[in-house]
Each structure stands twice: as structure tokens, then as C-alpha cells.
Amino acid sequence: MKSGTNFLKKALSFTLLGSLALSLCACNASPSMVTLKSQELTGRLPDESVTGKDPDDTFCSSTADFSIRLFQTALSGSGTGENVLLSPESVLSALSMTANGAGSTTRTEMEQVLCGGMSMEDFNPYMYSFQNRLTTSEDVSFHQANSIWIRNQEDAIQVNEDFLQTDKNYYQADAYYAAFDDRTTKEINQWINKNTNGMIPSLLDGPIADDIVLYLINALAFEGTWDTPYEDSQITEDASFTNYAGEPETVAMLHSTEDYYIHDEHATGFLKNYKGGGFAFLALLPEEGMTPEDYAATLTGEDYLTMFRNRETRDVIVQMPEFTYDYTTELKDVLSEMGMPEAFQKHADFSNMGTTNTGYLYINRVLHKTHIEVDRTGTKAAAVTAIEMTAESCVMEEETPPQVILDRPFVYAIIDTNTGLPIFLGTVNTVQ
Known part of the structure; x- marks a missing residue:
């Protein structure tokens, strides 16, 4: 890490x-x-307008x-x-x-x-x-x-x-x-x-x-770059992440309050914008007992787009690990x-x-x-x-903000926020 x-x-x-x-x-x-x-x-081919x-x-x-x-x-x-x-x-x-x-x-x-x-x-x-x-x-x-x-x-x-x-x-x-x-x-x-x-x-x-x-x-x-950078006070250098096997791993954890909350029947998540808001990091934390693989198996393209389009503009308290x-x-x-x-x-x-x-x-x-x-x-x-x-062939009432704590396996994406379409899609089962 x-x-x-x-x-x-x-x-x-x-x-x-x-x-x-x-x-x-x-x-x-x-x-x-x-x-x-x-x-x-x-250069041998003409420049054709399409x-x-x-x-x-x-x-x-x-x-x-x-x-x-x-x-x-x-x-x-x-x-x-x-x-x-x-x-x-x-x-x-x-x-x-x-x-x-x-x-x-x-x-x-x-x-x-x-x-x-x-x-x-x-x-x-x-x-x-x-x-x-x-x-x-x-x-x-x-x-x-x-x-x-x-x-x-x-x-x-x-x-x-x-x-x-x-x-x-x-x-x-x-x-x-x-x-x-x-x-x-x-x-x-x-x-x-x-x-x-x-x-x-x-x-x-x-x-x-x-x-x-x-x-x-x-x-x-x-x-x-992140639209809202992290301050030193928002970083815990020795936080704990429980990996797929149930074992604790030490990781730097990033704390923030984000503006967009997303969820469905089996997961809660958030959007974190890159500068300008044209692209965003999307994270989804499956319910307890469900792996990222199990959660992904419940999705369809329509489900994914519906979840993105129904995102709520509200505070969501987030903890996200650094990982590579x-x-x-x-x-x-x-x-x-x-x-x-x-x-x-x-x-x-x-x-x-x-x-x-x-x-x-x-x-x-x-x-x-x-x-x-x-x-x-x-x-x-x-x-x-x-x-x-x-070659062989041929806006909402005030209430306690939701929390999404990514301290166990989760799904994430880098998305185009205009369409919601993912440029990258991944899972984090371990941070080490």
C-alpha cells in the first residue's frame, strides 16, 4: 500500500x-x-467529415x-x-x-x-x-x-x-x-x-x-484532482481495513463529507467529484455478509443507471482507504x-x-x-x-447524514457524470 x-x-x-x-x-x-x-x-486516407x-x-x-x-x-x-x-x-x-x-x-x-x-x-x-x-x-x-x-x-x-x-x-x-x-x-x-x-x-x-x-x-x-482536496486533519494514517478473508489490514483512511448519496437494496455509496465535476469516483459498500462479487451479480445495466440517476443531494459521511x-x-x-x-x-x-x-x-x-x-x-x-x-482459421428533510465507511470490501468506479457510464470498474477486497 x-x-x-x-x-x-x-x-x-x-x-x-x-x-x-x-x-x-x-x-x-x-x-x-x-x-x-x-x-x-x-495520410493516404482522406479526411472525411462524420x-x-x-x-x-x-x-x-x-x-x-x-x-x-x-x-x-x-x-x-x-x-x-x-x-x-x-x-x-x-x-x-x-x-x-x-x-x-x-x-x-x-x-x-x-x-x-x-x-x-x-x-x-x-x-x-x-x-x-x-x-x-x-x-x-x-x-x-x-x-x-x-x-x-x-x-x-x-x-x-x-x-x-x-x-x-x-x-x-x-x-x-x-x-x-x-x-x-x-x-x-x-x-x-x-x-x-x-x-x-x-x-x-x-x-x-x-x-x-x-x-x-x-x-x-x-x-x-x-x-x-479531487474537487475538494483532503486536509491533513482528514487523514488517519493507521486505520484498519478488514479484508475478504476477515483479517485486519492497516491503511491510511480518508475522511470527508460528500454531497451525493447513492444506494439500492443491497448497497450504500457516494459520489466524490473530480475537479470540475465532469468525472467522479463512485463507491458502493455491499450490505454486511455480501461480497463485492455477490453484489455485482445482482446488478443490471438498468439497475446501475437507475441508482445513479436517483442519487440524492445530501450530506454523506465517508471514510475511504488509500489503495493501489x-x-x-x-x-x-x-x-x-x-x-x-x-x-x-x-x-x-x-x-x-x-x-x-x-x-x-x-x-x-x-x-x-x-x-x-x-x-x-x-x-x-x-x-x-x-x-x-x-492464423489457423478461417433536496431532503434534515436528518442524521448517512455514513459509508469503506473499511471492508467494496465496489468502485470512475464515471462520466453526464451519463453515469463507468470508465473504470473495480473491487477492493484487500489493501495490501
């Missing part, structure tokens, strides 16, 4: 979306396919549903008493870029899981507006970047130019043509390091396998269970993304790695998601 006072409030997410690999099944390139030959490809859609109930409902289902499905497969942290926004962004390259049943399944059955043609404008709005706050820094890396062997992959154009238009994705050798590994890691403000210095740690032909990468970084941890998981099984198994099978259809001279493309695995630090000055968090596609 780190209890230093020098951390800025930061949340970063990096998503590496996938290495596409060659299939054993042969197929021919269509006339709309192009074999790209330059190192930086984005119209976004402001987040509405349709978008918020589908995105909240994806976020909560991703969270609870991942929790069901996590280790007992383990701290978990996901970035639904990062995963959704990366998968949406990938879904633009999917076809037939593969695309239908992905659209159902990612956007509640909306077509990508309808969903992309929502993502365009939502992501642009997240990055325009004057009170916090929210940076987002996307890139596509393509193996430059002539027989490796022929990329559909329409796919690249769509991801450029709606996700501002840059495209690069690379040798996929040790230098490419270094360049990708440098891109990651730059676009996560140095919080994630690298992801790739070895040679890129011969059957990997394409990577799609999303990185997002959030930096802010890392988390790594593989999301292939999670996403398959959520309803998009075909994307991971050899008969997956990613023909709208591109073709190879030897076969089709499919997702091999989805890696997600996160890091978070919460202290008296703020939060520092990072997330990495890797989707790897491989």
Missing part, C-alpha cells in the same frame, strides 16, 4: 486489440482490398449493460478475494474498432454484445461523440488514441481500405505498416508509453509470432460467455477487415491489464486490453 501524497489523480487505459493471424483456408482478395505499402498509412450522435438513453442503456455484464462475468471467474479492475470504455472502444471489420454472424454477435443489437453503422457515431466529449474537459485531462499496425509482408494480409477509413473517421485511428520484427515491438511499446503518459511503458515483451498480421490498439489516459494494485486477466472466455463466441473460432468472419493469401482471420485471445492508485490527492490508473487474432 502506498500512502504518499504526490500522486496526481490519473486514470489511464491502454487497449491492445488484437493480433490477426493467418488461416489455413485460402481465400481471394476482393477488388476493394489494398495491399498497403507505406510506413504511416493514415456526424456524431450525442449519448441518449439508447446508447447509455446498451453501454451500461455491456459494462456491468463484462464486470460481473469477469468477477465470476476471478480468484477468491482478488482485487479486480476493468476499463469497460477501453475494452468497448477496441472491440468496436474490431467489429467494424466483422461480417455475417460474427458481426451480429459482436453488435449484440457491444451495443445491444444496434448496427455498428448506428453505434459508431455515438462512440465518436462520447469519446470526443470525454477528451474536451478543461478541468481534467482525458487523452485517447487508437492505432492499427499491419504486417508488411506482401502475402501476410490485404487490408480493406473501407475498414481503415471507418476506424479513422470514428475512432481517429492511425495506421502503420510494419515489419513485425524486434523494431516493431519497440515501436509499439513506445507508442503505448507515449499515449499512456509513461504509465504503461510497454506491453509486448518478446518476438511477434509469425502468424500475427495485425494489431489494433486503444489507449486512454485520465488525469484529475495491479490486475491482469484474459477476456476471451468472458466475451464468449457474454454472447460473441464466433469471433474466437476458426470460422469467424472478419472479411470486412481484410483477407490473407492463406485464409481468414479470428481472435485468439483478449488480454486486459490494469493498474490503479487512489490516495489523498487523487487516482492513478491504467488498463491494457489485448485481443489477439491467430
Whole structure:
């Protein structure tokens, strides 16, 4: 546990979306396919103007549903008493870029899981507006970047130019043509390091396998400070936190009175704003005897949004621990269970993304790695998601203020306060 006072409030997410690999099944390139030959490809594509859609109930409902289902499905497969942290926004962004390259049943399944059955043609404008709005706050820094890396062997992959154009238009994705050798590994890691403000210095740690032909990468970084900073008198350096196993742990505890109280049948919580109020830290303490995992299992996206929208403007007495941890998981099984198994099978259809001279493309695995630090000055968090596609296939009356004392396991999120949608979702089962 780190209890230093020098951390800025930061949340970063990096998503590496996938290495596409060659299939054993042969197929021919269509006339709309192009074999790209330059190192930086984005300049070859026209700058097209697109119209976004402001987040509405349709978008918020589908995105909240994806976020909560991703969270609870991942929790069901996590280790007992383990701290978990996901970035639904990062995963959704990366998968949406990938879904633009999917076809037939593969695309239908992905659209159902990612956007509640909306077509990508309808969903992309929502993502365009939502992501642009997240990055325009004057009170916090929210940076987002996307890139596509393509193996430059002539027989490796022929990329559909329409796919690249769509991801450029709606996700501002840059495209690069690379040798996929040790230098490419270094360049990708440098891109990651730059676009996560140095919080994630690298992801790739070895040679890129011969059957990997394409990577799609999303990185997002959030930096802010508490809207109301903690004074020294509000900090207890040696407070106690009872972990998942019922054992006491010593932790620095932050005391405050917050303005927004949230609750449902099984949990009580609060919102604590970052500077400007556009983003907030949300915490939920399950009732006694209920674990964070058990509580998450009771939620739906609709439940979550209803709880956020019904938040009460009233004093709530809060105690919150400082904490830090890392988390790594593989999301292939999670996403398959959520309803998009075909994307991971050899008969997956990613023909709208591109073709190879030897076969089709499919997702091999989805890696997600996160890091978070919460202290008296703020939060520092990072997330990495890797989707790897491989090459074998084809106002109230006065009363006593409520108290939310986070001295035992709890659920938390970093949210966009305009929509309530979570950028990060996590659990704290231990602070050591």
C-alpha cells in the first residue's frame, strides 16, 4: 500500500486489440482490398467529415449493460478475494474498432454484445461523440488514441481500405505498416508509453509470432484532482481495513463529507467529484455478509443507471482507504460467455477487415491489464486490453447524514457524470 501524497489523480487505459493471424483456408482478395505499402498509412486516407450522435438513453442503456455484464462475468471467474479492475470504455472502444471489420454472424454477435443489437453503422457515431466529449474537459485531462499496425509482408494480409477509413473517421485511428520484427515491438511499446503518459511503458515483451498480421490498439489516459482536496486533519494514517478473508489490514483512511448519496437494496455509496465535476469516483459498500462479487451479480445495466440517476443531494459521511494494485486477466472466455463466441473460432468472419493469401482471420485471445492508485490527492490508473487474432482459421428533510465507511470490501468506479457510464470498474477486497 502506498500512502504518499504526490500522486496526481490519473486514470489511464491502454487497449491492445488484437493480433490477426493467418488461416489455413485460402481465400481471394476482393477488388476493394489494398495491399498497403507505406510506413504511416493514415495520410493516404482522406479526411472525411462524420456526424456524431450525442449519448441518449439508447446508447447509455446498451453501454451500461455491456459494462456491468463484462464486470460481473469477469468477477465470476476471478480468484477468491482478488482485487479486480476493468476499463469497460477501453475494452468497448477496441472491440468496436474490431467489429467494424466483422461480417455475417460474427458481426451480429459482436453488435449484440457491444451495443445491444444496434448496427455498428448506428453505434459508431455515438462512440465518436462520447469519446470526443470525454477528451474536451478543461478541468481534467482525458487523452485517447487508437492505432492499427499491419504486417508488411506482401502475402501476410490485404487490408480493406473501407475498414481503415471507418476506424479513422470514428475512432481517429492511425495506421502503420510494419515489419513485425524486434523494431516493431519497440515501436509499439513506445507508442503505448507515449499515449499512456509513461504509465504503461510497454506491453509486448518478446518476438511477434509469425502468424500475427495485425494489431489494433486503444489507449486512454485520465488525469484529475479531487474537487475538494483532503486536509491533513482528514487523514488517519493507521486505520484498519478488514479484508475478504476477515483479517485486519492497516491503511491510511480518508475522511470527508460528500454531497451525493447513492444506494439500492443491497448497497450504500457516494459520489466524490473530480475537479470540475465532469468525472467522479463512485463507491458502493455491499450490505454486511455480501461480497463485492455477490453484489455485482445482482446488478443490471438498468439497475446501475437507475441508482445513479436517483442519487440524492445530501450530506454523506465517508471514510475511504488509500489503495493501489495491479490486475491482469484474459477476456476471451468472458466475451464468449457474454454472447460473441464466433469471433474466437476458426470460422469467424472478419472479411470486412481484410483477407490473407492463406485464409481468414479470428481472435485468439483478449488480454486486459490494469493498474490503479487512489490516495489523498487523487487516482492513478491504467488498463491494457489485448485481443489477439491467430492464423489457423478461417433536496431532503434534515436528518442524521448517512455514513459509508469503506473499511471492508467494496465496489468502485470512475464515471462520466453526464451519463453515469463507468470508465473504470473495480473491487477492493484487500489493501495490501
